[in-house]
Amino acid sequence: MLGSGLCFVAMTAGVKYLGPSIPAAQSAFLRYALGLVFVLPVLGVLRRTRLEPATWRAFGWRGVAHTLAVMLWFYAMTRIPLAEVSAMSYLNPIWISIGAALFLGERLRLRRIVAIVVAILGALVILRPGLRELNTGHVAMLGTSVLFAISYLMAKQLSGRVPASVIVGMMSLxxxxxxxxxxxxxxxxxxxxxxxxxxxxxxAATAAHYMMTYAFVAAPITVTQPVTALQLVWSVTLGAVFFAEPVDLWVVAGGVMVVSAVIFIALREHQLRRGAKGGTVAP
Structure with a gap:
């Protein structure tokens, strides 16, 4: 997870380094087109997998959501500091929790509702609407987090129909x-x-996803999830040292609120699953 976090931050820094010199849509396309070299081993599995029309449609709609999310993310990277991008990206699991309750029938327990409220308050601390000027980068990042959440929710539904390698390969394509x-x-x-x-x-993006997946297999989520909080530390440091971005304590404070809520939700879910396997579910 340490390696995964470093790779994610390196990926973000690379996009920040290129800045607006390449249009957001073009740089996003080139990133995915060049990354197809890592999908080549999956092509054989894709050819052998027979998909139902409903599954094809689901892949198509997921591709639409993920495409829009990626473009907005690349655009936001050229408009707002690294620390704000990193902090706001932690909203993805919050929207996923809300979407799972609304569309997948998952139960929202009181503790998770409290965590979601804390995360949303953290986002307001980061943005501080009315107290500072917000630009299109902030709006783009909010849209990014919602669209990524939609994409991941659809991936969760697809995971019961096709292998994980097919889901990753189809997303890239x-x-x-x-x-x-x-x-x-x-x-x-x-x-x-x-x-x-x-x-x-x-x-860096491919390596980050690979190491994150390996970490989930190698260790329980109680070990891996808290480590993701370090990405915010690295983003703040990288932005200050290499891109001369001032450290905004409000962004750090809001980011800590969002990250804490995400970690709490992840650990709580882990406890509930362990309780369910043991025959009891914690209240």
Whole structure:
């Protein structure tokens, strides 16, 4: 999880480094297109897997949500500091919890509701609407977190129908195809150096997901989930040291509130699952 967090931060820093020199849609497309090299081993599994029409539609709609989320995320990276992007990205699990209750019939217990309220208050501390000027980057990041939550909820539904490798492979393919027309509409010439940086971004993203998956297999969530909080520390440090972004204590405080709520929800879910396996469910 430490390695995964470092790779996620490195990926974010790479996008920040490129900045607005490449349009958001184009840089997002190139990141996914270059990253397809890591999907090649899955193509054989994809060819052998027979999908029902409903599953194809689900993959398509998930591709739409993820495509829009990725474009907004790349755009937000060029408009707001690293620390704010990192802190607001922790809202994804909060929207997932709300969506699971609304659309998947999962029960929202009191403690989880309290954690969600704390996370939303943390987001308000970060944004401080009315007390400071908000720009389109903040709006884009809010949209990103909601759309990523929709994508992950759909992945959860698909996980009962097809192997995980197929879900990951189809996401990469559908997002690459979905980003293509947006990228072509704003296409600008790119240098070999920019392509190399984007390939490193794709590599870091793939490595981050791989290590995170390995961590989930190797250790219980009570060990792995709290480590994700370090991403906020690394983002704040990286932004201050390499991009001269001032450390906003309000953003740090709000981020700590959101991260704490996410960790609490994850640990609580782990306790409930252990209780269910043992024949009892904690109140």
């Amino acid at each position: 559908t997002v690459t195809v979905g980003l293509a027309p947006f990228a072509l509409a704003v296409w600008e010439p790119v240098t070999l150096w920019q392509l190399w940086v984007l390939f490193l971004i794709a590599t």
